[in-house]
Each structure stands twice: as C-alpha cells, then as structure tokens.
Amino acid sequence: MLLGKVFSKPEKGSIYWNLIIEEIYALGIGSLGITAIISLFMGAVITIQTAANIEGSWVPAYTVGYTTREAVIKEFSPTIIALILAGKVGSNIASKIGSMRVTEQIDALVIMGVNAPGYLIFPKIVAAVFINPFLVVISMFLGVGAGYLVSIYSGLLDPSEYIYGITYDFIPFSVTYALIKTVFFAFAITSIPAYHGYYTSGGALEVGKSSTEAVVYSSIVVLLINYILTQLLLI
Amino acid sequence: MIEIKNIEKSFGSNTVLKDISCVFEKGKTNLLIGASGSGKTTITKCIVGLHEVDKGAVLFSGENFSEMNQKQRKEIRKQIGFMFQGSALFDSMSVEENVKFPMVMFSKKTSKEMLDRVNYCLERVGMPNTNKLFPSELSGGMKKRVGIARAIAMNPKYLFCDEPNSGLDPQTSILIDDLINSITVEFDMTTIVVTHDMNSVLEIGDKVFFLYKGEKYWEGDRHDILKTENEELKNFIFASKFIQKLLNN
DSSP: OHHHHHTSOOSOHHHHHHHHHHHIIIIIGGGHHHHHHHHHHHHHHHHHHHHHHHTTSSSOTTHHHHHHHHIIIIIIIIIIHHHHHHHHHHHHHHHHHHHHHHTTHHHHHHHHTOOHHHHHHHHHHHHHHHHHHHHHHHHHHHHHHHHHHHHHHTOSSOHHHHHHHHHTTOOTHHHHHHHHHHHHHHHHHHHHHHHHHHTOOSSHHHHHHHHHHHHHHHHHHHHHHHHHHHHHHHO | OEEEEEEEEEETTEEEEEEEEEEEOTTSEEEEEESTTSSHHHHHHHHTTSSOOSEEEEEETTEEGGGOOHHHHHHHHTTEEEEBTTBOOOTTSOHHHHHHHHHHHHOOOOHHHHHHHHHHHHHHTTOTTOTTOOGGGSOHHHHHHHHHHHHHTTOOSEEEEESTTTTOOHHHHHHHHHHHHHHHHHHTOEEEEEEOOHHHHHHHOSEEEEEETTEEEEEEOHHHHTTOOOHHHHHHHTTOHHHHHHHHO
C-alpha cells in the first residue's frame, strides 16, 4: 500500500527531478568514500589469501587473479557493498524519515495535500537504483586493481600472472548478473528503511529502534535476494 | 465554515471522541479548550483527515469531507493552513523555503511572485529578513510565527492552530494570539485554535467549545465563559490560583 503511494503520479515532476538529483548526490556520491575504502581492502585481502593458499601447490599462479576477479565481480562488490550501504544509507533514511514523522513534518506534508510517501521515498529509491550500479562498477575496478597492486608490491605472485588471471575465461554476463543484483539490492536498502521510518511512532527512542530494525531487515532481505537471484541467474 | 456532526473516534478500546457536533464559523476564531487528553487535538486531526472518524461527518463549507476520495480531499487540503504544536517546520529547509514550500508544490507563481509572497507572510507575522535562517536557529516563538507564515502562504480558507501558545512566555503568547485573531479577520478565514490557555480564551475566543473526557460539555463565547454554571468548565477555568485571586479581588 505504501509502495502504491510512493509510485503514484508526482504533483510536480520538476520538484521530484531536483529531489532525485539531490538524493543521487547524498546516497551515491556520499557513499563513494566508504565504497572505495572497502573495495580496495577487500580486493587486496582476497588476493593475498588466495595467493597464500595456493603457494607451493600445483594450482597455477594465474588462479589468484581469476579468483579475485570472480569473487569481487560476482559476490563481494555487489553484495558486500549492498550490506555496507544497508547500514549507512538505510539508517540514514529510516532516521531521517522517522524524525520527520515524530516531529509532525510528515503530517504537515499530508495536510498541505502533498503525497508524502511519494515526495519522501520515491526520489530515494530512484536515486539508489540509478547510482548504486555505478558504485558497484567502481568497486569492481578498485577491488581487482587493489589485487594488482598487491601482486606488484607484496612479491606473492608475478603481476603478469595476475593480469592473465583476471582476463582468463572472462564471461561478461558476470557483470550483468552483478548489476541485476545491485538494482534489486538498491531497491531493498532504500524501500525497507523508508517503510520503517515512515511508520515510526513515538519519540527519539522509537526513531532509534526503527533505524536499527531497518538495517537488520534490509540486510536480511539483501542476503535473501542474493540467494534467490544467484539460483535463478547462475544455475 | 466547518461543521462536524456526531463524530466519534476510538483508538482500540479507548474512545477518544464521543458524539461531538460543532459549527466553526467563518471569520471567527473558534477555540477548542479542555484539559490534556480531552480530545482537542484528535478533533482537529479528524477534521483534516489525519485520522479517519469512526462515525459522523466533517463538512467543509457544506461538502462532506469524510465521503470524499483522495483527489477531492487533496483539493480541500490545499485550502487548509495548519500550525502544529511543535511548528513542524522542515529542518532541512530555510525559513524562506519552508514558507515557499506549498507554493512551489501547488501554485504556478513565478519565483519573484513566490518570494514577494514569502516576504509578505514573514512581515505579517513580524519576522522580516529571516529568510535565510534555519529552524534550528529560531526560538520557540519564532518557529510558531514561521509556522503561521507557512500556514497562510496559500491564502487558506481554513486555519488550524494546535496549542499555539504552548511553551511560550506570556508576552509572546499574546503576540501570537493577536496575530491569529487579526489574520482570521483580515483573510475572513475559519480558524480553529486548540488551546488550554485561559488568556487566549478571554482574549480571542469568538466561539469557545469545551471538551471534557472526549465529550463536548459546553459552548459559548468568551463573555459567557466566566458566568458558566457548568461544574467541569468552572474547575477548568479556575484551576489557576492566580485567576482565583484576581477574581476574588
């Protein structure tokens, strides 16, 4: 029912357009830093662990690059970044909308005749669905790139083997699969916290509770979607 | 004019409003008074549709709001100005953006026309040159005034003020009361003020409705109220020892 209101016809398209741009900046560009840091360390650690595990075995060295690429593109970038954003963006959305609810700002919107769910939630969902795939693509490059830096500076493997590994048997659908997941995750990590924030009642304590619940539920839903989509798209 | 006919409202097993009927006249300041928890705010929220009534009808200039669809309600709501107890200003917007907001959403005015209207409304509430301030930079009284400026920005036919004096010092309370009363007359609005402030009752109560435990116990004007024989109303009015002393002297 709330989603029906969220996606009903906007009062003024230009206002919503401006809000979407603002949200793209707040939710997307504002998350670039944390995405970059996590991706770099994630890629570096996967590379080191894989290299350490296969050291001295019959497994070819390029497997390190191959494993890093597959892990980063198919799983770590879309899913881990979604889980991190569920915490960062999700708590932000739930607490912001929840605070507006308990301070009667949402009632003020309703009385003015504004479609409050549409005005508050629609731009966030659209912005996240649009910008998160870009964040994930950046994360993929940074993760795989961090592995390359490890191969250069750690001495664990030959950088040329790493490059060969990341290009070996590359299936472009892996990226498509990751981006499809990202769109679903983006929808979940904005709509679930928005729902919790919108139906907050009480005061500051309840806003905190809504925020926590929003992060927990959206994280669980991300994991669930991940399982379902993996089953549907890769098997 | 706003009329409510036999409205009832319950939250679970708790009946908050019991068969209440009132006529709120145009061009007058109509006061809903009563102790905390008597149902004053719930009535206003039922009138504007934030709560659905369980029984009865709410009529805006004769049109039954309770039976309207969302689109029709939206049109009525554009004619409503509402000042909340906590002001409900949008934190992320400046004073100017707050007052301009309903116009941005629903009017076809140019930016210049909107700015002129914002400046007029802010001047009217005694807050000129505060356009760039944010709600966090305003005092309680200033927030209430900006709340009123936002409420009148669209030239509403109906104005609701929920506890406009709560948390304010006596002087600012008088200023807010005078402001509400004067804009009611100036714009010929139907104004409903929820209050438990006796100064407001005696100063601006063109029509006063007293609620007690979810029922309407009395109605009249500010001149009648001190002569009432209604026990519950007398207890409410003379609860303050200060007023008792004044009347005894």
